[in-house]
Amino acid sequence: MEQLVEYVLWATYFFSLFFVIFWLTTFITEREVKTKKRLNELPKVTIIVPAYNEEIGIKDTLRSLAKLDYPRDRLEIIAVNDGSKDQTAARAREAIEEFNGTDIKLINQENKGKGAAMNTGIRQAKGDYVVCMDADSIIPDKKALYKMLPYFSSEDIAAVLPCLKVGETKNLLQKMQRYEYLVNMFYKELMGRLDCIKVTPGPFAIYRKDVLLKIGGFDEVFNRHLTEDLEIALRLQKNNYRIVQTMETDVLTIPPDNLKEFYQQRKRWYKGGFLNTLRYKKMILDRKFGDFGLFEMPTTLVSGFIMIALLFSMIYYLAKPAFQTWAKLSSINFDIWTLLKKISWDISALDFHYSLIFVGIVMACASIFVIKRSHAMAKEKVFRYGAVPFIFYIAMYFILLAVGWVVIYYELIRKKEMKW
Amino acid sequence: MLQRKISKGKFIFAFLATCAIFALGLLLGLVIEGKRINYTNQAYQSHEVNFISSQLQYDYLLSLKDQTSCPTVYNGLDSNLFNLDKTREKIEIYSQDNKINQEEFELLKRQYTLEELRYWFLAGHVKEVCGKGMVRILYFYSDDETCPGCGEQGFVLNYLKKKFGQQLLIFSIDEKMNEPLIELLKGQYNVVKYPTLIIEGAKADSDNFVAKDDLLKRICYYSEDRENCAVSS
Numbered sequence: 001m002e003q004l005v006e007y008v009l010w011a012t013y014f015f016s017l018f019f020v021i022f023w024l025t026t027f028i029t030e031r032e033v034k035t036k037k038r039l040n041e042l043p044k045v046t047i048i049v050p051a052y053n054e055e056i057g058i059k060d061t062l063r064s065l066a067k068l069d070y071p072r073d074r075l076e077i078i079a080v081n082d083g084s085k086d087q088t089a090a091r092a093r094e095a096i097e098e099f100n101g102t103d104i105k106l107i108n109q110e111n112k113g114k115g116a117a118m119n120t121g122i123r124q125a126k127g128d129y130v131v132c133m134d135a136d137s138i139i140p141d142k143k144a145l146y147k148m149l150p151y152f153s154s155e156d157i158a159a160v161l162p163c164l165k166v167g168e169t170k171n172l173l174q175k176m177q178r179y180e181y182l183v184n185m186f187y188k189e190l191m192g193r194l195d196c197i198k199v200t201p202g203p204f205a206i207y208r209k210d211v212l213l214k215i216g217g218f219d220e221v222f223n224r225h226l227t228e229d230l231e232i233a234l235r236l237q238k239n240n241y242r243i244v245q246t247m248e249t250d251v252l253t254i255p256p257d258n259l260k261e262f263y264q265q266r267k268r269w270y271k272g273g274f275l276n277t278l279r280y281k282k283m284i285l286d287r288k289f290g291d292f293g294l295f296e297m298p299t300t301l302v303s304g305f306i307m308i309a310l311l312f313s314m315i316y317y318l319a320k321p322a323f324q325t326w327a328k329l330s331s332i333n334f335d336i337w338t339l340l341k342k343i344s345w346d347i348s349a350l351d352f353h354y355s356l357i358f359v360g361i362v363m364a365c366a367s368i369f370v371i372k373r374s375h376a377m378a379k380e381k382v383f384r385y386g387a388v389p390f391i392f393y394i395a396m397y398f399i400l401l402a403v404g405w406v407v408i409y410y411e412l413i414r415k416k417e418m419k420w
Numbered sequence: 421m422l423q424r425k426i427s428k429g430k431f432i433f434a435f436l437a438t439c440a441i442f443a444l445g446l447l448l449g450l451v452i453e454g455k456r457i458n459y460t461n462q463a464y465q466s467h468e469v470n471f472i473s474s475q476l477q478y479d480y481l482l483s484l485k486d487q488t489s490c491p492t493v494y495n496g497l498d499s500n501l502f503n504l505d506k507t508r509e510k511i512e513i514y515s516q517d518n519k520i521n522q523e524e525f526e527l528l529k530r531q532y533t534l535e536e537l538r539y540w541f542l543a544g545h546v547k548e549v550c551g552k553g554m555v556r557i558l559y560f561y562s563d564d565e566t567c568p569g570c571g572e573q574g575f576v577l578n579y580l581k582k583k584f585g586q587q588l589l590i591f592s593i594d595e596k597m598n599e600p601l602i603e604l605l606k607g608q609y610n611v612v613k614y615p616t617l618i619i620e621g622a623k624a625d626s627d628n629f630v631a632k633d634d635l636l637k638r639i640c641y642y643s644e645d646r647e648n649c650a651v652s653s
Contacts, residue, residue, distance in 0.1 A: 014438060022434040029430065156422045195422060240422040290424030295431070328575035332632050335579070342582040346506050350456050353517060355449035362441050 009313040012306050013359055019299065020366040023190050027373070030193040036150035045145060046076040046209070047131040048121030050114045054135035055087040057254070062095035064138035066102045070145045077104040078121045079135075083111025088135075114202075115218035115228035122209065122217055130209045132229070137203035137253040138167070144249040148206055151244045158211040158241035159233070161188070161197070162204045163378055167252035173262060175389035176397050177255040179371065185247070186374035192245035196296040199273075200233045200243060203251040207232075215239055222279065227272025234280045237292050247377055259400075266404035267411070273300055274408065304405040311402035367394070446519075453521055456514045460528050463507045467535055470500040471542075478542060481549045490550035497546065498586035501539050505592065508532040512594075533597050537605075540591040555588050555642045558618035560611050562595045567614035569629035574615075576632050580639065587645045 047065055051058050058079065065077050079092045089108055096104045109120055122130055129149065133139070141147070144162065151160040163185050166178040191197050200207070212218075212232075219231045236243060256262040277284070277300045284301070286293040329336065375382045383390060477493045480486070511532060515525040543556050559577060561570040577590050593602060595614055605611070609623050617624040617635070620642045624630050630638070640649035 014442065017441060018434050018438040021437045022430055025430045025433055025437075026427070194427060195424065240424070242422050287426060288424065290426050292424070294426060324571055328572050331572045331576050332579045338579060338582055348459075348510075350452060350459055351510065351513070353449075354452045355445040358445040358448050359441065 005313055005316045008309050012309045012313065013363065015302070015306055017359070017363055017366070020363070020370065022295070023187065023370070024366065026190045026193060030190070035153045037153040039146070039150055042071060042074050043129055043149065044074050044076070044127040045070065045129045045131060045149075045206075046078060046121070046125035046127030047133050048118055048125065049077065049079040049092075049133045049135050050082055050117030050121065051079060051084060051088050051092070051135035052082040052111065052114070052117070053084045053086045053088060055084070055091050057136040058088055059091045059095045060138055061133060061135045062092060062104060063098070064140065065133060066095070066099035066104065067142060068139065068145060069142040072102060075103065075145075076126055077102065078124055079104065079106045080117040080121050081106060081108045082114065082117040083109060113220060113228070115231075116220040118228065119217040119220060122212060125209060128209055129206050130212065131204055131206045132200075132202050133204055134202035134253065137251055139204055139249075139251050141249045144204065144251075145206075147248045148204075148246055151246055152206075152208065154242075156240070156242050157244055158208050158236045159200045159243045160206045161200055161243065161245045162249040162251045163245075163247045164201055164203055165250050165252055165378065165380070166255050169255075169385065170257055172389055172392060173259065174255050174257050175385045176393045176400075177262075178385075179390070179393040180397065181253075181255070182374040182378050182380060183370060185245070186370060186377055188245045189247060189377065191296060192243065194291045194295075195237075195242055196292045197243040197245060198233050198237070198292075198296055198300060199227070199230045200236075202229050203253050204249075205229070211236070211241060222276075227269060227276065230269075230272050231276045231279075234276055234283075237289065238280060238283060250378075262400070263404055263407065266401065267408055270304060270404060271408045271412065274304065274412070277301055304409065307398060307402040307405045308409070311399060311406070314399070449517075450520060453514070453518055456510075456518075457521060457524050457528070460507060460511055460514070464528070464531055464535075467500070467504050467507065467532075470503065471535065471538060474500055474539070474542060478546050478549070481546065485549070487550055490546075490553065493546055493550070494554055494586050497539065497543055498589060501536075501543075501589055501591075504532065504535055504539065505590075508536065508592065529594065530597060530599055533593060533599060533602070536591045536593065537601060539589075543589050543591075552642070552644050553587065555584070555639050556620055557588070557590045557639075558605070558609075559590055559592045560595050560606070560614055560616040560618075561592060562614040566596075570615050573617075573629050576630075576635060579632070580635060583648050584639065584643065584645055587643055587648075588639060 049058065049061060049065070054061075062077065062079060068075065079096075081089045081092060089106065092106045096106060105124070107120055107124065109117065118132060129152070131145075139162075148160045148162060151157065164181060165185075166174060166181050169175045169178055188197055188199075215232075215235050218228045219235075220228075222231070233243060256265055277297055280297070283289050283293045284297040289297075332338075371382060474493070474497050477489075477496055481489060481493055508529075511525065511528050515522075515529060518525050540556060540558060543554065547554055547556070557577065559573070561567060561574065564571070574592070581588050581590055593605070595602065595606065595611070609616070609618050611618075611623070613628060615629060617630055619638050624635075624638065636648070643649055
């Protein structure tokens with residue numbers, strides 16, 4: 001058993017290190033090739049806000065959109081209330097009244113899921129570009145459209161994404177997610193250089209409307225309760241369209257502030273990622289799709305296994321000695337005082353496991369470099385909230401994620417239906 | 421439409437760099453392994469000298485029949501055995517981590533086990549001269565698979581050793597060691613299950629884990645340590 005755990009752990013280290021080196025090689029060798037085109041004529045833009053039970057956030061979202069610096073006659077905002085059971089529609093109407101000079105529409109429909117709400121908005125949209133905006137996010141950068149639209153520099157670019165950041169944080173869980181979001185942005189930016197972006201997240205992703213219509217819009221059935229933003233990205237990749245990740249514009253989102261909501265969200269993301277990857281399994285290892293097929297798609301599938309392997313190895317290495325120590329101490333009726341009274345320290349430099357320490361140091365250095373670069377790229381400070389969230393993120397966060405993966409695999413095996 | 425590419429060069433580089441880092445780690449491990457062997461070999465020479473010292477002290481006792489020197493001799497024996505045991509435990513750990521030098525570690529383990537047995541015999545002879553005052557336990561242990569209770573038994577013995585100090589000498593023998601003398605001892609004491617404790621030449625009744633209180637009673641049967649044996653007696 002111990003031998004097996006050791007092999008699994010080493011294999012996990014190997015793959016993790018391989019991925020990190022691959023990213024860093026990409027970072028060093030693949031210079032940014034994003035070109036911008038001059039906006040001679042401002043295109044018409046439609047921002048769609050799909051909302052289901054978003055009474056808390058929708059007003060702020062619509063406010064931040066209404067304040068965008070973009071000609072009023074070129075901007076249209078459509079809020080799609082997807083059969084909310086709360087006061088979402090009322091809050092949206094309040095925002096519309098507040099900004100009656102701006103073209104904001106509210107469409108109410110039966111609950112059909114986010115993809116269907118987006119498609120409703122697209123069908124009504126007059127813009128050449130449509131923006132998806134989650135009703136729990138805000139865009140603080142008023143010039144966002146001016147900054148992002150020039151990235152549609154060629155016909156094959158179907159989507160442009162902003163830098164998704166965590167807004168104000170209340171607790172440790174949110175502060176840890178802040179690190180994750182920034183590292184993800186760094187990763188996405190790098191993968192963007194290889195045309196390997198696999199998700200176009202809800203907050204302020206801009207799409208070319210004609211492309212969306214051409215490929216059939218958002219998925220309403222399979223991803224009704226899952227991750228339509230992931231599926232659409234995979235479909236864009238399948239149709240050989242490009243997705244560009246920019247770091248110029250920030251969108252602020254509010255991550256879950258409690259474990260229950262955190263796990264609900266992760267379950268949706270990871271399960272959606274896994275199932276959608278399987279749905280597009282023909283792309284996996286298909287050379288026709290370049291790095292996306294050979295690297296990104298398999299990575300999505302194995303990342304959960306890596307997390308779980310790390311979790312179980314850690315449990316094994318911590319729980320086994322903890323259990324043994326407990327059994328030993330109980331065998332001497334917990335007379336720890338006698339042991340401590342005559343304790344003898346006999347530790348020499350030769351007693352340490354240097355192979356493991358060496359690989360660990362290399363991985364830690366690479367991780368610190370990635371975190372530092374992520375923050376530099378997003379113009380953020382690593383220790384914005386002090387050292388505690390950073391330490392927890394490094395030491396504990398993967399446990400939270402791995403637990404999420406365990407739940408997902410369990411549900412996948414039991415074929416449990418997904419709700420969001 | 422997008423022209424896809426395969427970053428073959430990056431994949432190969434990342435793979436080779438990962439292999440190189442792992443190889444470096446492995447190399448470092450091998451260098452440390454060599455250092456560990458050197459260290460334990462050198463330590464063995466020191467233990468040899470210690471044994472000669474204890475042996476000469478016994479010769480002194482025997483020739484002069486001077487029982488007033490017994491505490492000093494016991495103290496020397498205890499201290500030497502303590503150091504020997506520490507190194508033996510380190511060899512056990514090094515041996516588990518070891519990747520290549522299996523034979524050398526086996527030889528070292530054998531050397532140290534024989535050294536423990538030499539001390540066991542010597543302690544027996546010293547006791548014949550000095551009489552009561554020290555209890556010898558021969559502890560046969562095995563690996564976790566063969567002997568799930570050995571971890572706890574070793575811990576209990578270590579605990580009691582801390583309580584009794586030089587009044588208790590524990591000689592740990594790995595039953596898996598391919599050593600004729602160990603086979604002879606196993607045959608003599610009918611050792612078939614592990615852990616097995618031989619306390620002052622008498623096998624503990626059960627062929628299994630001996631609990632702390634039970635073991636304390638057995639030790640106190642032979643011991644003159646009033647402080648630790650007051651409750652159990």
